[in-house]
């Protein structure tokens with residue numbers, strides 16, 4: 001028997017999208033401006049030049065609906081195994097006994113094992129083209145740091161990564177991956193920055209946080225005109241770059257006559273959700289329900305407050321209007337390091353405020369349980385972050401079963417969990 005046409009939908013390399021989709025062009029209301037952290041006045045493009053190159057700043061403020069993907073970035077999307085397949089979770093459907101069809105977009109494949117490379121490549125490319133020598137960044141679980149390290153290697157830039165201490169200790173192999181790609185990795189808070197030294201002096205036993213690591217990376221970039229900062233999520237230009245995921249998914253669904261009723265992704269800073277869902281919001285509008293799955297350890301959408309806040313703990317980044325737990329929020333040391341960010345992308349925050357998507361929050365144990373079920377059904381060990389999307393997809397499929405309703409669920413498998421085995425072991429040992 002031949003596999004059915006919707007078992008796995010592949011596309012040839014030449015069908016990688018030529019343009020990203022900019023959701024800012026289709027917002028019901030314009031975004032509130034970012035504020036200069038010192039003056040609290042709307043930020044000017046020049047104010048951002050200490051941290052970002054001009055092309056990135058232009059994209060951050062852009063209201064153009066479609067933005068060209070540079071040829072050099074498109075070529076390297078092939079290196080990251082784009083276009084990634086859209087696959088049907090037949091075994092999981094059978095295991096759940098649901099009439100729902102479940103599809104997942106495979107951002108877990110490729111050398112990096114997560115979606116983060118989609119923006120890392122673009123950011124490294126624009127900075128290299130602008131004549132920069134190196135990039136600095138933060139990383140939580142390490143996926144973003146690994147992605148930026150490889151992208152910098154490809155485009156000939158140096159790379160310094162501040163890795164949140166509790167991940168640095170729990171995920172030593174991520175550090176090795178970054179080291180293989182030539183990056184310089186510090187456990188954050190570190191002694192490499194003034195801010196890091198201050199935090200260490202006040203609280204030597206801190207777990208660290210993304211907010212602290214961002215402050216350290218910004219401090220280093222601000223001190224050298226040839227060094228810029230790169231952020232792995234939250235900002236508008238990162239959401240833009242990630243839309244390659246959703247644009248491919250739409251083409252794949254069209255090729256297999258799939259029309260989604262529900263689209264799901266996990267949310268930390270919002271980039272894989274934005275990348276997966278924004279293009280579909282434009283394509284399907286309210287005919288499809290969009291669900292953001294967050295961690296109950298940092299429930300910025302379901303429990304946070306919408307207000308201006310800093311992107312980092314040291315109050316160095318521009319202030320953004322977003323759903324936030326507060327920039328001093330210290331999340332517990334959950335394994336889904338990528339979901340421990342205190343704020344939410346301003347664009348995703350707006351989609352949520354306007355009712356274009358809903359949100360659910362899950363605790364760690366129930367998401368690992370969902371991840372285990374998925375691994376046993378499909379053979380793929382998902383990233384702890386992605387387990388949140390899987391949990392939401394399973395809940396939807398079970399609701400469809402209770403109501404004997406056919407529906408089509410698509411979710412984004414943002415990454416694999418092969419370097420997160422410590423978390424799985426703890427789950428299996430009953431230690432979570």
Ligand SMILES: *Cc1c(COP(=O)(O)O)cnc(C)c1O
Pocket residue numbers: 114115116143144232233234266267268269270271272273338339383385386414415416
């Ligand atoms: C970073 C990361 C996330 C969370 O970040 P978003 O910007 O919300 O996408 C989710 N899944 C994986 C695999 C990640 O690496």
